[in-house]
Amino acid sequence: MRQLRINTHCRGPLLIVLALLLGGCVNATVDEMTYNEPVAGIGESSVVILGRRHAPDYDTEFDFIECIGDHIHSGDPSIEVINEIAFINQFYPWFEPRTAPMQPQAIDFLLQLPPVADRFAEMKLEYMIWIDGKTVDTESTGSMSCGIGPGVAGCFGFGTWGTESEYEATIWDFTDKVEVGKVSAVTSGQSYMPAVVVPIPIIAPVQGTACDSLGDQLLEYLSAHH
């Protein structure tokens, strides 16, 4: 069992100026609690990363899931990460928001269906990772006005807004049908848009940082080389 907490802060006037020049500040907090780490890696088995989409007010974004999969595969190309949409289509209708298993024990029910069991066996699936969370924009302030006239157009003003991401990854060991870990990442940041004739967006990579943070922790769990 491991627990880890990382805090990244962007402080001080110099950093803020740099952030303004290069991109917004992002704070990230990552918590990890994992068990039964595959010390030798997962070999020829595969992993699927799926988003939770049963909440009434948000869906875990497909592109976020893809980002984590890419992060893991680029960190260790020997890990085969199955594409989420392809997986959901291949197993239709068993991984739709209405039918997706909420507990690892529910996989036993799916394995009672011969075509489902056969397809899982073909895939050599070892881990199923569920990601639940979202990225939202929070408070925004500032004002900007734009004008257009014959032969001239431009904007003037300043806008700023916050963004927050909160994601939790739950790792299921597919062979033993047990949960073997949780990793969570909470990130927040401020983006800016100064405009003197042309608006210049300085976007804080909040979701990207959450993807990297979760991806790093999952890679460390799954890979023998990290």
Place this chain on the structure above:
Amino acid sequence: MGRWLLLLCLALLYAGCAAKQVVVEGNFPKPLLDPLPITIGVIYPPAFAQHEFFDEAKGRADSDWLVKTGEAQVEFWDTLFAGMFEEVVHIQSAAALKDRGGEIDGVLIPNIAELQYTIPTHTNVKIYEIWMRYEFRLVDVSAVHEQEDGALTFNPDERLASWPITAYGKTPTAFLQTDEEAVNLAAVVALRDAGAHFITTFGSRPEVASWLDTIALRDQQASMSATTPEATLSSDSQDGAPDQ
């Protein structure tokens, strides 16, 4: 230059309140399950196969919406039924019913009873939603009749089962995604949800379960009566005496 800018502004203004039309399109996967050993007849009534939903603008800032789901409905349910039942017979006319009526175990007739949608301008929530309520009816072949105009109808008193299926699809707003694309995606998610709901509850309806049992019993009896003479002959030739 000024004239072009004026035209551009007018075009943008017009685009903001023009009627929006969505013809729902999507790729629908075949369900992963062992098909039921049943020959099912399917009738898509015209109101289903050409289903569309029109919502008139409530204010000047709003737009009219026309959402055409009919083609996608037929494509989706065709794919689903083909994966769920051993054989599917589309009944489009009385002639088709006469030709293959003897093989058909039951006829499914879907109907869209209600469709509602919301977009962010309605709710101030950054989500596009579609909600549908279907009414599925299962009838015996003998209950299907041809009307004078050639359309197929059935006697409601002769139905084997009737049940509602609700479906919900949502999609969050996304960068570079138009309202129409988002509504299309929500409709595709709702269709998939309807299919998942249909598959996971089909056999659990008491009337449907009883119908499935009747078919299973009939098939069992048919296979027994088909195998019994052979078994007797084989037994006769091996033992020289009939089975006890």
